[in-house]
Amino acid sequence: MANFRRFRPDDLNKLSKCNLDPLTETYELGFYLQYHAKWPSLFQVAEDQHGNIIGYTRVLADVYQFSEHYLPWHAHITAVTVAPEARRLGIGKLLSQQLEAAADANDAWFVDLFVRSTNHKAITFYKSMGYSVFRVRPDPSSEDAFDMRKPTKRDVKREHIRDDGEKYEVDPTECLVSLA
Template sequence: MANFRRFQPSDLNRLAKCNLDRYTETYELSFYFQYFAKWPALFQVAEDDSGNIIGYIMGKLESSPDEYRISEHYLPWHAHITAITIAPEARRLGIGRLLTEQLEAAADANDAWFVDLFVRVTNDKAIAFYKNMGYSVFRVVKDYYGDHSTDPSKDSEDAYDMRKAMKRDVKREHVRDDGEKHEVQNYEVW
């Protein structure tokens, strides 16, 4: 049984079990606090009956800056999943689905056009999970993962920008069925 609630600052020291997954991005403390301060309703944790954090989701609501409105890469008002991860012993219990559905409900309540996220193209399990929840690849972001600023010879990896239309997008204008054919460079993504 899992209990769901908003993230609290004291939870930071309890996320380690979830962050050990090789696909989970970990951030500086200030990044977590920024999400807690700006989008507290979109930063949720799941706890087991003993109070251990066994999963979390970090999300936000945003749009591209107005100066990018003329760009083909402009993003209208939408929700974004920054991170979602489940501890290994709690996987396949539906916790990830419930956390994602909570964020999608918040997106609809805030009149967002879609929910998007980035996932490594090699993360087959996550891609299958998102597709099963109705997400589709919108575009491929070249070299999204990797440190490009200090050493260009380091390995980098492409990402799928996956999206799911929300109620506002009745005509499904912000999703695609053939996103794998649409490539953009990492610097074109805000």
């Protein structure tokens, strides 16, 4: 059984079980604290009965205005991570549903994330939850990334998603990327 709650700064010492996964991007401590300071309600953890962090989700809610590909108000998932021993229990799904509900409550247009094009498990997971590929961020020196999106209630006309996103490549400099 898992307990879901907001991240606290003292949780930083408990994230290692989740961050040991080779597909999880790990950052310096200040990065996590910045998310906590700016979007405390969108940084959630799941802990087991012993108080160990077995999953977390880190989200930013923002409007990007740094390119001609301006994106409207939305929630961007920078991480959904579950410790190996706690996988297949629905924790990742519950964490994702919590942040989608928060995005809806804050009147976001969609929830998005970037995932490595070779991370088939994550792609399958997100597609099962209603996400679709919106565009591809090519990277000749590393791995391509898919920008996956799920519309929120506000996007009634489904203007911020597309069915054939694998066909749309975007210049890598036009994307803020945090790979899942």
